[in-house]
Amino acid sequence: MLRVEELSVCFGGLTAVNKVSLSVGTDEVVGLVGPNGAGKTTLFNAVSGLARPSSGRIIFDSVDVLRAPLHRRAKMGIGRTFQIPQPLHELTVRENLLVAQRFGAGQVDQQKIDEILEFTNLAPKGDREAAKELALTELKALEVAKALATNPKLLMLDEVLAGLETSGKRRFMAMLKELHQKFAVGILIIEHDIETISNLCQRVVVLNFGKLIADGAPDQVFRDPEVIKSYTGADHAGSR
Amino acid sequence: MKTNASIWVLLLVAYGAIPLTLGSNHYVMSLLVAALVIGGIALAWALLGNLGGMVSFGHSAFFGVGAYVSALLTLKAGTPIVIAMLLGGVGALLASLVMLPVLRLRGPYFALAILAYAHIFKIIATEWTAVTGGSAGLSSIPRFPTAFGFDFSGKVGSYLIILSVVLIFALCYRLIRASDYGIALRAMHDSEDATRVIGVNSVLLKALMLFVSAFMTGVIGAFNAHYINFLEPDYAFNGLWVTLPIVAAIFGGYRTILGPLIGAVTVYLIDQLVFKSLIPYGHQLILGALLVAMILFSPSGLVPLLRASVRRNHAAG
Amino acid sequence: MLELILQALFSGVLQGGSYALIALGLALVFGTMKVINLAHGELVLLAAYIAYTVESSLGVNPVFAIPLALLIVCAAAVLVYFLVDLIRQDRELNSLLLTYGIAIILTNAIQLIWSADIRSTGSAWFQEPVVIGPLYSMRSELVFFVVSLALMTGLWWWLSRSWYGRAVRAVSSQRDAAKLMGVNPRKTELVSFIVASILASFAGVALFSYGVIQPSYGHVLTVKAFIITVLAGMGSIPGVLVGALLLGVTEALTVTLASSALQELAGMCLFLLVLFVMPNGLFGAAGRRG
Ligand SMILES: Nc1ncnc2c1ncn2[C@@H]1O[C@H](COP(=O)(O)OP(=O)(O)O)[C@@H](O)[C@H]1O
Ligand SMILES: [Mg+2]
Numbered sequence: 029m030l031r032v033e034e035l036s037v038c039f040g041g042l043t044a045v046n047k048v049s050l051s052v053g054t055d056e057v058v059g060l061v062g063p064n065g066a067g068k069t070t071l072f073n074a075v076s077g078l079a080r081p082s083s084g085r086i087i088f089d090s091v092d093v094l095r096a097p098l099h100r101r102a103k104m105g106i107g108r109t110f111q112i113p114q115p116l117h118e119l120t121v122r123e124n125l126l127v128a129q130r131f132g133a134g135q136v137d138q139q140k141i142d143e144i145l146e147f148t149n150l151a152p153k154g155d156r157e158a159a160k161e162l163a164l165t166e167l168k169a170l171e172v173a174k175a176l177a178t179n180p181k182l183l184m185l186d187e188v189l190a191g192l193e194t195s196g197k198r199r200f201m202a203m204l205k206e207l208h209q210k211f212a213v214g215i216l217i218i219e220h221d222i223e224t225i226s227n228l229c230q231r232v233v234v235l236n237f238g239k240l241i242a243d244g245a246p247d248q249v250f251r252d253p254e255v256i257k258s259y260t261g262a263d264h265a266g267s268r
Numbered sequence: 269m270k271t272n273a274s275i276w277v278l279l280l281v282a283y284g285a286i287p288l289t290l291g292s293n294h295y296v297m298s299l300l301v302a303a304l305v306i307g308g309i310a311l312a313w314a315l316l317g318n319l320g321g322m323v324s325f326g327h328s329a330f331f332g333v334g335a336y337v338s339a340l341l342t343l344k345a346g347t348p349i350v351i352a353m354l355l356g357g358v359g360a361l362l363a364s365l366v367m368l369p370v371l372r373l374r375g376p377y378f379a380l381a382i383l384a385y386a387h388i389f390k391i392i393a394t395e396w397t398a399v400t401g402g403s404a405g406l407s408s409i410p411r412f413p414t415a416f417g418f419d420f421s422g423k424v425g426s427y428l429i430i431l432s433v434v435l436i437f438a439l440c441y442r443l444i445r446a447s448d449y450g451i452a453l454r455a456m457h458d459s460e461d462a463t464r465v466i467g468v469n470s471v472l473l474k475a476l477m478l479f480v481s482a483f484m485t486g487v488i489g490a491f492n493a494h495y496i497n498f499l500e501p502d503y504a505f506n507g508l509w510v511t512l513p514i515v516a517a518i519f520g521g522y523r524t525i526l527g528p529l530i531g532a533v534t535v536y537l538i539d540q541l542v543f544k545s546l547i548p549y550g551h552q553l554i555l556g557a558l559l560v561a562m563i564l565f566s567p568s569g570l571v572p573l574l575r576a577s578v579r580r581n582h583a584a585g
Numbered sequence: 586m587l588e589l590i591l592q593a594l595f596s597g598v599l600q601g602g603s604y605a606l607i608a609l610g611l612a613l614v615f616g617t618m619k620v621i622n623l624a625h626g627e628l629v630l631l632a633a634y635i636a637y638t639v640e641s642s643l644g645v646n647p648v649f650a651i652p653l654a655l656l657i658v659c660a661a662a663v664l665v666y667f668l669v670d671l672i673r674q675d676r677e678l679n680s681l682l683l684t685y686g687i688a689i690i691l692t693n694a695i696q697l698i699w700s701a702d703i704r705s706t707g708s709a710w711f712q713e714p715v716v717i718g719p720l721y722s723m724r725s726e727l728v729f730f731v732v733s734l735a736l737m738t739g740l741w742w743w744l745s746r747s748w749y750g751r752a753v754r755a756v757s758s759q760r761d762a763a764k765l766m767g768v769n770p771r772k773t774e775l776v777s778f779i780v781a782s783i784l785a786s787f788a789g790v791a792l793f794s795y796g797v798i799q800p801s802y803g804h805v806l807t808v809k810a811f812i813i814t815v816l817a818g819m820g821s822i823p824g825v826l827v828g829a830l831l832l833g834v835t836e837a838l839t840v841t842l843a844s845s846a847l848q849e850l851a852g853m854c855l856f857l858l859v860l861f862v863m864p865n866g867l868f869g870a871a872g873r874r875g
Binding site: 076077078097098099100102103107108110114115116117118119123124126127128130131132133136159174175177178 | 448451452454455457458459461462463464465466467468469470
Binding site for chain 2: 615619620621623668671672674675677678679681682683685686687688689690692693694696697701804805807808811812815844846847849850853854856857860861
C-alpha cells in the first residue's frame with residue numbers, strides 16, 4: 029500500500045533521512061525503531077506531506093504522492109499522529125473528530141465518531157476542550173482518534189506510548205493490538221520499547237543516522253549486531 | 269435565553285425607536301449611517317482576521333472597487349441598484365482573486381502585500397479616466413429608489429438599508445462560524461499543521477474567507493456610493509476606509525461578531541463628536557493612539573472584557 | 586530615445602541607493618525580531634521633515650540636519666521597540682496592528698506640525714547639476730548615492746565582523762541557539778532597531794535633498810521597502826541592494842516612457858510579477874511560504 033523508494037530529506041546540510049526504502053502492506057503492522065534523531069519523525073513528515081523530500085519517491089495505493097498537498101494525502105488515506113500531541117485548539121474532543129471526519133473522510137457519521145470515542149476511552153471526555161482539559165494519556169488517545177476519524181488506510185503512530193505511566197500504557201497497548209483488525213488499517217509505528225514492538229509487529233524497520241540498517245521479523249532484527257550496537261551505543265532516552 | 273431577549277430588544281430599538289425618534293434629525297441619522305458603514309467593513313475585516321487568521325490593511329481596495337463597479341453599472345448600463353450593489357460585491361471578490369498567490373505567504377507578508385495591493389486599485393481608478401472619470405470623479409450616481417411606498421433615498425431609508433445589510437452579514441458570519449468550515453478555520457488558528465494533516469485544505473479555506481470578506485466590503489462600498497451619489501478615487505480608496513474599521517474591530521473585539529459593530533458605532537461617534545472638535549485636522553492621531561493602547565492593554569477588545577465582567581457580576585450576585 | 590533610457594537607468598540607480606537603506610532597516614528588524622515595523626517609512630519621513638526644518642529655519646544645507654535627525658529618529662525607534670516589546674500575546678499579528686497604529690500617529694503628527702503641503706529643498710548647492718558624459722544628475726543624488734553605498738559597506742562590515750553584528754545575525758537565523766551561546770536576544774533586537782533608524786535618518790535626509798515630501802509619503806515608503814524585500818527574498822545586503830536598484834530603475838523607466846502617475850503602479854506590478862513567478866524572491870531564501 030505504502031512504498032517509499034530511496035527517499036531523502038535534508039535540512040540545510042543535515043541529511044535527516046538518507047535514501048530510505050521501505051513498504052507497508054494493507055494488513056501489516058510494521059515497527060519503525062532507531063535512536064533519537066535517527067530521522068523517524070522526519071520520515072513520517074515526508075510521507076504525510078509536512079516535510080519536502082529532496083529526492084526519492086512516495087507511492088501510496090500505486091499513486092505517486094510526492095507532489096500531492098497535505099490535505100490530499102490525508103483524504104487518500106494517510107493518517108498520522110504527532111509525537112507531541114497536537115490537539116486542535118479551541119475545539120472540544122468531539123469537534124476534533126468531527127473536523128477530521130468531515131474533511132479527511134468526506135462525510136460526517138456520528139455513529140462512527142461515538143465508536144471511535146468509545147474505542148479510545150475518550151467517550152466521557154467528548155465535550156471537554158481538547159487543548160486545555162485533557163491529561164497526557166487522553167491527548168495521545170485523541171491523536172489516534174483524530175487520525176482514525178479520517179478513515180485512513182495507513183496509520184502512522186509516532187511514539188504514542190512514550191511518556192505514559194504503566195497502567196495507561198497497558199490500556200493503550202490493548203487498544204493498539206485491536207486497532208489493526210477493528211479499523212482495517214495498515215500500521216507503521218515508531219516505538220522505542222523492543223518488547224512492545226515484538227509484541228505488536230510482524231516486521232520491524234531500523235533507522236540509524238537517517239539510514240535504513242535493518243528490515244525483517246522482530247526476533248531476527250533485534251539479534252542483528254549492528255542494530256544492537258545502534259541501540260546500546262546511541263540511545264539514552266528510549267524507555268525499556 | 270438572556271442574550272436572545274436582548275438581541276430582540278436591540279432589533280426593536282434599531283428598527284423602531286431610532287428611526288421614529290431621531291429620524292427627523294439629519295445630522296444624527298447621517299452619523300449613524302456612516303457608523304454602520306464603518307461597522308460593516310469592520311465586520312468583514314474581523315471575519316477575515318478571526319476565521320482566516322489574516323490581518324488586512326487593504327480593505328479600502330474592496331470598498332473602492334465595490335463602489336465603482338456599482339456606480340458605473342447603474343450610471344452606464346442602467347442596472348437596478350440592488351443588483352448593481354451585489355455585483356459591486358462580486359467585483360470586489362474578483363479583485364481579491366489577484367491576492368491568491370499572497371495567501372501562501374505567512375502572516376506579515378500577507379498583511380503587507382495586501383497593503384501594497386490596495387495602492388494599485390487607487391492608481392487604476394485615477395488613471396483609467398475613460399471609465400472612471402479619473403480624479404474628477406463620478407457624480408449623480410443614482411440614489412436608492414422608492415419601494416413599497418417608502419422613499420429609500422432619504423436618511424431614514426438609507427439607514428434602514430445599511431442596517432439590514434450589516435445585520436444580514438452578521439448572520440452570514442455567524443452561520444459560517446458555526447459550519448464545519450468555521451470549526452476547521454477555528455482549529456487552524458493555533459494548530460495549522462495538525463489541521464492540514466487531517467484533510468483540511470487550509471489555503472482553500474482561507475481563500476474562501478478572503479472572498480467572503482471582500483464581497484461584503486464591496487457591497488458596503490456600493491451602498492455608500494449610492495448613498496452619497498458621488499465618487500472620486502481619493503475618497504473611494506481612502507485609507508480611512510480600513511483604518512477606522514481596524515480601530516473599531518480591535519476596540520470592540522475582533523474575535524466576536526458583535527464586537528466590531530459595537531466598536532464601530534462607539535469609535536465613530538466619539539471620533540466625530542469629540543476627537544474632531546479637539547483636533548480638526550489630524551484627529552486620526554487619536555485613533556492611532558487608541559489602536560496602540562488597545563493592542564497593549566486589551567488586545568481582545570472590550571466586548572469580551574464586558575462579557576467577563578457581566579459573568580463575574582452574575583457569579584457574585 | 587536611447588539617451589532618455591540611459592538617463593532613466595542612471596536616475597533609477599541613484600534613487601535605488603536610498604531605497605536600499607530603507608529596505609535594509611525593515612529587513613534587519615524583521616530578521617532579529619520577526620516584526621515588520623509598519624511605521625518604518627514614517628520614521629524615514631520624520632528625518633526628512635527634520636531636514637526641512639533645519640534648512641528653512643537656520644538656512645543651512647540639509648546635511649547639517651543629520652545629527653539632529655539621528656537623535657530624534659533613534660529616540661522614536663527606541664520608543665517603538667519598547668512598545669512592541671510590551672506585547673504579550675500573539676506578537677506576530679499584534680505587532681502589525683501596533684506599528685500600524687504608530688504609523689497613523691506619526692503621519693498625523695507630521696501633518697499637524699508641518700502641515701500637509703508638499704516640501705522640497707531650496708539648497709542651490711544640492712540642486713546643482715552634475716554632468717557625467719551624456720548623463721545628468723543633481724549633486725544631491727550623487728552625494729547620497731555614495732553615502733548609501735558607504736553605509737551599506739559599513740553595515741556589511743559591522744554584521745560580519747563586530748561582535749554585535751554577529752549576534753544580530755545569530756539571532757536572525759537561530760534564536761534559541763543564539764541564546765545558548767550567551768547572546769541576549771532582546772539587546773540585539775534593540776540594536777537592530779537603532780541601526781535601522783540610523784539608516785532611516787540618512788535615507789530621510791537624502792529623500793528631502795533631491796525630492797519632494799508630504800505627510801502621506803511615509804506609508805508609500807514602507808510599501809516600497811516591503812516590495813524590495815520581497816524582490817530580494819528578505820536575504821542579504823547585496824540582494825536588497827539589487828532589489829532596490831531594480832525598483833528605482835523600474836520607476837524611473839516608467840516615468841520616462843509612460844507617465845509619472847504610473848510610477849507606483851510599475852513597482853506594484855513588478856512586485857506581483859515576482860510573487861506569481863518566483864514566490865521565494867529573486868534570490869531564494871525559503872521559509873516565507875506557509
Ligand atoms: N525542521 C527541522 N529543521 C532542521 N532540522 C530538523 C528538523 N526536524 C528534524 N531535524 C533534525 O533531523 C534529525 C532527525 O530528527 P527526527 O526525525 O525528529 O528524529 P527521530 O524522530 O528519529 O527522533 C535530527 O537531527 C533533527 O535535529
Ligand atoms: Mg521523533
